Amino acid sequence: MTVHVGKIGGHIALGAAMRLPRHRRRMDFLPYAFVAPILLLLAAISFYPSLYAVWLSTTNASLLRLAQAHFVGLHNFVRLAGDSVFLNGLWHTLRWDLTVVLSELALAVPVALFLNQKFPGRALVRAAVVLPYILPPAVTALLWLYMFDGNFGVMNDLLVRVGLQEHYVAWLSGGTSSFLVTAAAMVWSGMPLMAIVLLAVLQTIPTELYEAASVDGASAWQRFRRITLPHLRPTIAFLLLLRTIWMSNYIDMIFIMTRGGPGFSNYTESVYSFMLTQQLEVGYSSAVAVALALALMAASAFYVRHLSRTVLA
Amino acid sequence: MPDDTGVASRRTALKTLGLAAAAMVPGRGFAQAPAVRKKVSLAFWTWSDNPSHQKMLVDSVDAFNKSQSFITVALDAGSRTMEVQQKVLVAFAAGAAPDIAGAVQTHIQDYFNAGILWPIDPLFQKWDQKADYFPNILAFMRSKPEQPILYMPQRILPYILYYRADWFDAAGLKPPATYDAFIAAARQITKPGEHAGYAMRGVDYYAVQPIEPIWGSAGVQFVTADGKVDFADPTAVTVTEKWIGMFTKDKSAQASAISDGYPQLFSLMERGGAAMWIYGTHANPQLNAALGDRIQGVPTPNAGQTPRMLANPEGDFITTSCKEKEAAFEFLQFMGSADPVGMLAISRGYLPVRKSLSNDPRIQGNRFFKIATDHADTWWTPPFSWQNWANYQNKIAPYWQQALRQEITPKQWNEQAAALLRGEG
Numbered sequence: 253m254t255v256h257v258g259k260i261g262g263h264i265a266l267g268a269a270m271r272l273p274r275h276r277r278r279m280d281f282l283p284y285a286f287v288a289p290i291l292l293l294l295a296a297i298s299f300y301p302s303l304y305a306v307w308l309s310t311t312n313a314s315l316l317r318l319a320q321a322h323f324v325g326l327h328n329f330v331r332l333a334g335d336s337v338f339l340n341g342l343w344h345t346l347r348w349d350l351t352v353v354l355s356e357l358a359l360a361v362p363v364a365l366f367l368n369q370k371f372p373g374r375a376l377v378r379a380a381v382v383l384p385y386i387l388p389p390a391v392t393a394l395l396w397l398y399m400f401d402g403n404f405g406v407m408n409d410l411l412v413r414v415g416l417q418e419h420y421v422a423w424l425s426g427g428t429s430s431f432l433v434t435a436a437a438m439v440w441s442g443m444p445l446m447a448i449v450l451l452a453v454l455q456t457i458p459t460e461l462y463e464a465a466s467v468d469g470a471s472a473w474q475r476f477r478r479i480t481l482p483h484l485r486p487t488i489a490f491l492l493l494l495r496t497i498w499m500s501n502y503i504d505m506i507f508i509m510t511r512g513g514p515g516f517s518n519y520t521e522s523v524y525s526f527m528l529t530q531q532l533e534v535g536y537s538s539a540v541a542v543a544l545a546l547a548l549m550a551a552s553a554f555y556v557r558h559l560s561r562t563v564l565a
Numbered sequence: 566m567p568d569d570t571g572v573a574s575r576r577t578a579l580k581t582l583g584l585a586a587a588a589m590v591p592g593r594g595f596a597q598a599p600a601v602r603k604k605v606s607l608a609f610w611t612w613s614d615n616p617s618h619q620k621m622l623v624d625s626v627d628a629f630n631k632s633q634s635f636i637t638v639a640l641d642a643g644s645r646t647m648e649v650q651q652k653v654l655v656a657f658a659a660g661a662a663p664d665i666a667g668a669v670q671t672h673i674q675d676y677f678n679a680g681i682l683w684p685i686d687p688l689f690q691k692w693d694q695k696a697d698y699f700p701n702i703l704a705f706m707r708s709k710p711e712q713p714i715l716y717m718p719q720r721i722l723p724y725i726l727y728y729r730a731d732w733f734d735a736a737g738l739k740p741p742a743t744y745d746a747f748i749a750a751a752r753q754i755t756k757p758g759e760h761a762g763y764a765m766r767g768v769d770y771y772a773v774q775p776i777e778p779i780w781g782s783a784g785v786q787f788v789t790a791d792g793k794v795d796f797a798d799p800t801a802v803t804v805t806e807k808w809i810g811m812f813t814k815d816k817s818a819q820a821s822a823i824s825d826g827y828p829q830l831f832s833l834m835e836r837g838g839a840a841m842w843i844y845g846t847h848a849n850p851q852l853n854a855a856l857g858d859r860i861q862g863v864p865t866p867n868a869g870q871t872p873r874m875l876a877n878p879e880g881d882f883i884t885t886s887c888k889e890k891e892a893a894f895e896f897l898q899f900m901g902s903a904d905p906v907g908m909l910a911i912s913r914g915y916l917p918v919r920k921s922l923s924n925d926p927r928i929q930g931n932r933f934f935k936i937a938t939d940h941a942d943t944w945w946t947p948p949f950s951w952q953n954w955a956n957y958q959n960k961i962a963p964y965w966q967q968a969l970r971q972e973i974t975p976k977q978w979n980e981q982a983a984a985l986l987r988g989e990g
Binding site: 315316317318319401402403404419420422424425427430510511512513514515516519529530531532 | 647651654655658675678679680758767768769819820821822823824825829832833836838955956959960962963964966967969970972
């Protein structure tokens with residue numbers, strides 16, 4: 253039982269609690285005991301590494317010279333302000349987030365609407381749609397990498413056969429084309445998640461609403477706009493936030509398909525942080541990661557506040 | 566059985582492994598006379614390039630554990646080369662480093678500087694097999710001339726120039742011996758729409774590595790004895806310009822060079838998409854299987870009077886935190902003996918680093934190995950021991966792609982590389 257401590261009739265009710273039998277007061281620790289293991293686990297695997305990353309970001313730590321690492325204050329963050337790879341990475345991250353997340357949404361809504369219809373073999377189609385999401389990202393990346401290979405890729409072969417290209421194109425050698433191919437692979441892989449979540453929401457919308465709207469003469473577009481979309485909007489808002497955070501931190505597909513290249517043209521901030529870790533510069537790498545985390549926290553807070561006043565109000 | 570390449574199947578190697586455990590090192594049998602006579606457990610971390618390589622490592626360690634009853638080695642070989650370096654560095658900082666770790670020559674000096682590598686010199690000097698190592702290998706084992714013996718290389722990977730002999734014959738061309746002849750041959754043998762003259766790599770540091778002996782043969786030292794970086798000097802820039810010119814001007818490299826790595830280049834060669842490729846001898850079994858006599862090899866072309874053949878040793882070292890160094894050295898001796906070398910080196914296209922193992926028929930009967938062994942006196946590595954070499958090697962790749970895309974000039978690329986070698990950036 254929880255004992256509430258507060259003002260009752262202008263008097264502090266602490267005395268009542270003090271008078272409780274000893275064994276009753278001991279019970280107060282029980283809820284804390286229940287949550288303690290998970291809190292300790294979180295502290296060990298989440299809070300401590302995060303705080304340690306913040307600490308590392310204020311040092312010049314390199315894995316090759318860890319013993320000589322020392323505190324450098326905000327030097328790494330000042331360095332970021334003049335680092336062209338980091339500054340360009342802001343645009344690369346934004347470009348990646350917007351392209352992938354909005355494309356996923358644009359495809360997921362019609363796919364979810366389609367999967368919500370009744371047709372023969374629907375269960376099979378639903379399972380097939382989820383397949384790209386089930387594949388490990390590394391496998392998806394390699395599939396797309398070889399499909400678009402400039403020497404033996406099946407896409408080049410198809411495009412040449414149908415006459416859309418005269419010769420093979422080195423898709424992954426161009427800054428923009430490599431970005432588009434990588435983003436397409438990511439959308440192919442990530443869209444099913446959005447579609448399935450939206451499908452789940454669609455299934456909660458009462459059919460009576462559509463029936464009533466039809467009786468009132470509403471067109472299919474009007475039914476979508478006035479009934480479906482308002483029901484989907486809170487979930488879409490949540491998915492946009494979640495996928496944006498995930499995509500901002502995403503490395504696998506970009507690294508496997510492009511290594512961030514050609515040059516630095518696909519270096520998002522998370523890829524840059526990862527590459528710096530590969531270069532053993534864990535101090536500076538942590539600074540990039542901390543800067544990215546701060547930017548995401550600020551953007552998320554702003555977004556959630558905006559949602560609470562509009563969509564969720 | 567050895568095939569035409571002189572490479573034995575893994576089954577053959579495995580079959581002989583157990584039988585030969587007692588006679589693995591000339592003049593010394595592990596089963597009969599172990600140096601360590603107490604129960605010892607050792608942790609050994611190394612990398613594996615693929616599941617087959619991993620299995621060979623498992624089999625080798627098992628063979629060692631069965632060859633004597635005192636030392637037990639526990640293997641961790643689930644990572645790639647760079648990941649092992651990171652794991653060892655982090656584990657050492659956390660006080661949990663392994664006893665023995667695998668390393669490529671590139672990382673040896675860094676491990677030593679970081680206080681992780683324990684020089685094996687005291688034990689090596691007492692070893693009766695020490696004279697079996699090639700003199701230039703002994704130099705690699707020191708990393709720097711004034712240093713003690715640091716580690717035990719097991720194998721070495723020389724780089725040669727593979728070329729399509731049938732196309733060269735048809736064009737009336739000889740395989741190139743000089744850098745200028747190489748550039749010209751690439752241009753002449755290119756057939757637009759059919760095949761490129763040279764299979765050029767654009768991805769990661771290994772895109773640059775085949776050019777290093779060419780810079781070296783042109784007289785570029787990268788870093789002079791007094792610590793001056795000469796990599797942006799006109800000589801170095803000229804070599805770079807010619808190489809990049811194959812892609813940007815001559816069009817003698819494939820159009821996808823910027824984004825091509827090992828799998829793409831191998832496929833290109835295998836299906837007749839390129840006439841030449843500078844790569845390690847470890848590609849020879851697959852190339853020979855795919856192309857037969859049509860693929861031949863010569864030493865990498867040189868740009869000056871001093872021939873250089875890039876040859877990177879790989880092996881194992883003992884960590885400073887290892888408490889049983891004699892036992893660890895016993896294991897290193899085993900890994901340098903005939904059967905592990907046969908499996909982990911020769912069957913994978915690497916060469917042994919010991920004289921007594923170089924007479925293996927699998928080496929003598931392989932035309933690609935023979936090129937490398939015939940020029941063993943030119944085996945060379947760039948100055949891996951330079952304090953900022955890792956800074957250069959780890960960071961130069963994106964700039965190389967920028968140079969191929971002509972976003973920066975070859976001169977600017979060399980200046981960027983020189984800055985990284987000076988520890989800047």
